[in-house]
Amino acid sequence: MGGSIAGLFAARVLADRARQVVVLEPDEITAEAGTRAGVPQDQQVHTLLPAGHQWVERWIPGVTEEARERGASLCGPDKTVTALNGFPQASYEGGHHMLAIGRPLLEGLIRDRVTALPHVSLVRARATGLRYTDGATDGVRFVPTGADGHGTQEEETLAADFVVDAMGRSSRLSHWLEEDGYDQPRLERLEAPVNYATALFERPTTFEDLESAAVLQLFTPDHPSGGVSVAAANAIEGGQWLVMLMGYGDNRPGRTAEEFRAACAKLPGIFGEATSGALTRPVVAYHQADSRRRHFTGAGGLPARLVAVGDAVASFNPVYGQGMSSAALHASCLASYLAGGADLDTAATEFFRLQQVVVDAAWTVSAGGDAARLDAANGTEVPEEVRRQRWAMEQILEATLTDGDVSRAFQEVSYMLRHPAALADPDILKKAMAANEGTVTP
Ligand SMILES: Cc1cc2nc3c(=O)[nH]c(=O)nc-3n(C[C@H](O)[C@H](O)[C@H](O)COP(=O)(O)OP(=O)(O)OC[C@H]3O[C@@H](n4cnc5c(N)ncnc54)[C@H](O)[C@@H]3O)c2cc1C
Structure with missing residues (x-):
């Protein structure tokens, strides 16, 4: 259930084990379609961190090569700058690669390869609930979605031996479980109001050293950045700079091109350069109020043959760029669970235990920073x-x-x-x- 990054990774893993894998996705999917209703964040910066990049190449070899042919940047240490208040972090021997790419293109490349597997299919439908037999999930209720993306037909049921929730942070799975008499995973939320603004600019080809680049800047509250806490610039496909500004709380980085460029002028020089070309796509803003996770490990009475992955389990403050790599790591947990002779007639406790290690680690990084900021803002005694x-x-x-x-x-x-x-x-x-x-x- 869900044909975005987490659903596609899960489908790729299941394809090694199942006779047939069906991905239910309500949105109309066309290559590089741009914004789609189910993934409203897809116009914002999406950098694939080294952990996610490694898994993508392991399961779906060739994605990076095609991404680069299409103009995305694979940024090694010589082409990646991470900085604090404009000062680059120290370099070290070796180094890792991240993929700077537009999110619709990345998702499209992954989707094309996964759905090209002979026994994987993508069906345009919205999941509406589950069906069970003897305490195990054995089907998904769904409504086919029409050209306008809304349900147009009667509810149907698809029989399934194993079901994966990859419906993102707004997943309805918890409600379905409660309605059906099972335990609802506990929802934990941490206030982290982030305001994103992302725009695309023409990238002059004259700056050869900037042809493959990812720049991530963090600013401390006392830096004169005009309320920008994080800024990023990625050299992506189409000869473009994708530039993102992020502010917390009431700080909303520029919404118009003028405001956006004015904010960049207060930042280190690379942002002035990256925004000097013509706009190829106007500024798109995005607000997210909180980080959230669902504790499946603590939920005692779950049905068998059911797991959840990706943002449906944990969705973080996006500035840490963990989401897609987390989804890849969740899929690797699924692969280990299935390879380890999982007892499919009991709840997938072992899967959720493996996944918790990954979620805890990512949560420590993102929620740790956010909790410190909240405490400082509220004057909380720690x-x-x-x-x-x-x-x-x-x-x-x-x-x-x-x-x-x-x-x-x-x-x-x-x-x-x-x-x-x-x-x-x-x-x-x-x-x-x-x-x-x-x-x-x-
Ligand atoms: C502003 C922002 C910036 C981000 N930047 C980064 C970044 O730099 N790097 C990174 O790794 N991550 C980033 N992320 C996180 C990333 O977007 C997600 O973690 C990633 O998309 C994986 O999510 P997912 O597949 O679990 O869910 P989503 O991508 O949210 O997709 C959920 C899917 O489920 C479908 N769906 C919903 N309801 C139903 C239903 N009833 N039936 C069937 N299907 C359904 C939707 O249509 C959609 O396709 C960012 C997020 C935000 C908000």
């Missing part, structure tokens, strides 16, 4: 232990500007290649403190 953890994180962040080892550890956690616990290593903290020359005391 326990000593949390205060010390945050102080250690500040040390590490500051040291990423000068120390290659600290920068590597931080990047690998940010890129979802290592568990956040790697940053709790006392050696890393010692290095960070030495690099910062003990200028901050706990």
Whole structure:
């Protein structure tokens, strides 16, 4: 249920095990169709982090090559700048690649390859509920969707041996479960009101060194960025710069081209350069109020033969760029679960246990930062232990500007290649403190 990134990854994994995989997706899907109702965020920046990129190439080889042929950028360390307040984070040996690409193109490339598998099909339909026998899911109720994307016909039922919820952050699965007498996974929300604005600009071909580039800038609250907390510039297909500005709470980055360029003028020079060409697509704004996760591991009475993946399980503050890579990691959990001789006649507790490790790690990174900001804004008294953890994180962040080892550890956690616990290593903290020359005391 759901034919976006998480649903397609799950379909790819299921295709190794099932005789037939059917993806139900209500939206009309045409290559590079642009905005579609079910994925309103698809006009915003979508960088595929190294963890997600690795999985894409493992399961769907050739996506990167075609993406590059179409003009997307595969950005290695020499073409990627991550910076704090305009100061680049320290470089280190080796390095990882991320894909700078428009979201509709990436989704289209993945979808074309997954649906080209002989036993995978995409059906235009909206799932409306589940069917069960003896405590196990054995079918999906759905309504075929017409050309206008709305249900036009009677409800039907598709028999299924195994069902995956990939319906995104607004998934109705919890309500269906409750209505049907099963346990509802607990919903956890963390206020993180983010305002995105993304625009596309012509990219002059004269700047050869900028032909493949991803730039991510973080700004601390005292930086004179005019309320922009994060800015990114990706060199993507169509000879374009995709530029994103993000502000928290009441800070809404430019909505018009003039406001957008004026905001970029206050940022490091690359943003002025990236927005100097003609607009190829106007500014598109997007607001998200919270991060949320559903705790399937704590839900005792779930039906068998049912799992959930992607944003339907956890949807984070998007500035961390974790969503698509998380979806890939959830699919890898599904592959392990099925390969490990899963008992399909009991609830998929083992799958949800594997997935929780991935979700906890991603949540630690994104919710940790958001909780600190919320507490600071509300003047909340925080326990000593949390205060010390945050102080250690500040040390590490500051040291990423000068120390290659600290920068590597931080990047690998940010890129979802290592568990956040790697940053709790006392050696890393010692290095960070030495690099910062003990200028901050706990
Ligand atoms: C502003 C913003 C920026 C982001 N930037 C990044 C980034 O840089 N990098 C990154 O990795 N991630 C990013 N993300 C996250 C990313 O968009 C998602 O994590 C990713 O799309 C995976 O989501 P999904 O497939 O689980 O759900 P979605 O992409 O939300 O898709 C849900 C799908 O379910 C379908 N559906 C809904 N209801 C039904 C139903 N009843 N029956 C059948 N189908 C249904 C929808 O039509 C849709 O196709 C960003 C998100 C936002 C909001």
